[in-house]
Amino acid sequence: xxLKKLSPSNTxxxxxxxxxxxxxxxxxxxxxxxxxxxxxxxxxxxxxIPQDFYIHPEALNVVLDSFEGPMDLLLYLVRRxxxxxxxxxxxxxxEQYLQYIELMESLQIEVAGQYMVMAATLAEYKxxxxxxxxxxxxxxxxxxxxxxxxxxxxxxIKQIATELDGMPREEREFFVATASLPTLPAREVPPSExxxxxxxxxxxxxxxxxxxxxxxxxxxxxxxxxxxxxxxxRLEVSQKNFVLFEDICDPRYGRHGVVMTVLALLDLLHKDxxxxxxxxxxxxxRIRHNQNIKPL
Amino acid sequence: xxIKELVNILEAALLSAGxxxxxxxxxxxxxxxxxxxxxxxxxxxxxxxxxxxxxAMELNxxxxxxxxxxxxxxxxxxxxxxxxxxxxxxAAVLETITLIAYRQPITRADIEAVxxxxxxxxxxxxxxxxxxxxxxxxxxxxxxxxxYGTTDNFLDYFSLKGLEDLPQ
Numbered sequence: 001x002x003l004k005k006l007s008p009s010n011t012x013x014x015x016x017x018x019x020x021x022x023x024x025x026x027x028x029x030x031x032x033x034x035x036x037x038x039x040x041x042x043x044x045x046x047x048x049i050p051q052d053f054y055i056h057p058e059a060l061n062v063v064l065d066s067f068e069g070p071m072d073l074l075l076y077l078v079r080r081x082x083x084x085x086x087x088x089x090x091x092x093x094x095e096q097y098l099q100y101i102e103l104m105e106s107l108q109i110e111v112a113g114q115y116m117v118m119a120a121t122l123a124e125y126k127x128x129x130x131x132x133x134x135x136x137x138x139x140x141x142x143x144x145x146x147x148x149x150x151x152x153x154x155x156x157i158k159q160i161a162t163e164l165d166g167m168p169r170e171e172r173e174f175f176v177a178t179a180s181l182p183t184l185p186a187r188e189v190p191p192s193e194x195x196x197x198x199x200x201x202x203x204x205x206x207x208x209x210x211x212x213x214x215x216x217x218x219x220x221x222x223x224x225x226x227x228x229x230x231x232x233x234r235l236e237v238s239q240k241n242f243v244l245f246e247d248i249c250d251p252r253y254g255r256h257g258v259v260m261t262v263l264a265l266l267d268l269l270h271k272d273x274x275x276x277x278x279x280x281x282x283x284x285x286r287i288r289h290n291q292n293i294k295p296l
Numbered sequence: 297x298x299i300k301e302l303v304n305i306l307e308a309a310l311l312s313a314g315x316x317x318x319x320x321x322x323x324x325x326x327x328x329x330x331x332x333x334x335x336x337x338x339x340x341x342x343x344x345x346x347x348x349x350x351x352a353m354e355l356n357x358x359x360x361x362x363x364x365x366x367x368x369x370x371x372x373x374x375x376x377x378x379x380x381x382x383x384x385x386x387a388a389v390l391e392t393i394t395l396i397a398y399r400q401p402i403t404r405a406d407i408e409a410v411x412x413x414x415x416x417x418x419x420x421x422x423x424x425x426x427x428x429x430x431x432x433x434x435x436x437x438x439x440x441x442x443x444y445g446t447t448d449n450f451l452d453y454f455s456l457k458g459l460e461d462l463p464q
Contacts, residue, residue, distance in 0.1 A: 178314065
């Protein structure tokens with residue numbers, strides 16, 4: 001479940017006691033030590049989270065954004081305090097991060113495992129700085145630098161992702177123009193050479209697969225897209241410019257895998273991306289890029 | 297075959313193909329004895345583009361080839377007829393595809409290292425359903441993890457000709 005983000009608080013007193021404002025009061029009291037501001041409810045100072053305090057997790061969904069992960073949270077903390085990413089105060093950042101995690105837990109919001117991993121990592125960074133500098137064999141990066149580098153990298157990715165989201169795209173800024181074809185008279189088309197070869201290959205492999213599957217396990221289902229992807233990448237990586245059906249068929253998926261591979265090959269044949277070649281009678285059938293189309 | 301016929305044939309092909317077409321594929325529209333000479337198709341495409349100036353669609357070139365598209369100015373109006381709002385792409389999917397696009401080939405572990413969260417099965421499923429990612433190879437380390445890269449389909453979706461057209 002994504003971690004919830006609290007809206008930045010700049011209030012020092014809270015009048016109404018509604019779920020979200022009460023939470024703001026808690027955050028304000030968070031900063032009490034730093035700002036000298038005191039949170040108040042109905043005129044009385046608020047120091048601790050009330051014992052019977054409960055916000056249904058769903059209620060927070062409406063008001064709050066959610067973080068993508070611990071990196072996102074860290075970035076938020078850095079920005080909230082106007083810390084310069086280049087001049088991180090690891091100590092302060094770690095404290096705030098841990099406080100935040102504690103806050104989430106006290107509000108009974110489940111914190112996903114990766115946030116704990118980050119908390120542990122930050123604690124480890126802190127400890128590294130406390131220990132005397134031991135010359136290790138590996139060149140260990142300074143923790144602050146390492147964190148800064150990671151944060152900068154993540155920040156950049158987030159920025160570009162947002163830019164990408166803003167770019168014109170299909171089904172939003174533009175639509176693809178299509179026109180339907182008139183109904184054409186049905187033509188008897190004999191199966192192409194390619195398809196005949198394909199079914200010959202499939203038959204051979206089906207027989208072999210049955211022999212290989214000695215034990216009955218519940219096979220995983222192989223999605224068509226993945227199958228097509230696999231075939232194309234095998235072709236690209238292959239040094240001989242062709243692959244054999246036996247190479248691309250994974251016995252793990254058994255008969256289902258063979259069927260999916262046949263479907264994938266049919267799809268690629270249909271798009272004229274590949275062709276099948278058999279050089280000798282009863283010889284191996286090779287799958288290769290369609291030679292008729294000039295690769296672009 | 298005169299230029300007008302050629303332009304018509306190309307327009308028909310582009311409208312009915314259901315996907316962008318490369319010039320080399322357009323040659324397949326013709327029998328041996330009527331194949332257009334070198335450069336004729338490109339000229340015809342230019343004519344088609346000019347013909348569309350006052351029309352609702354425009355000719356655009358994307359990674360997978362040429363495609364006819366509804367002009368962006370009219371898109372919002374057309375959207376009114378669409379029943380469901382196009383679901384926006386989640387931040388997780390966006391960040392993941394951004395990483396793959398800029399750092400390809402890249403493994404799942406590398407993606408996780410930058411984002412700090414594991415690549416969810418759902419995210420990869422979405423990306424594969426949209427046909428935006430593909431396996432380009434395997435990293436020669438223990439476990440031989442898959443290396444991912446983007447497809448031309450991904451570029452087509454954002455109306456880009458190549459990876460260099462992505463934002464910096």
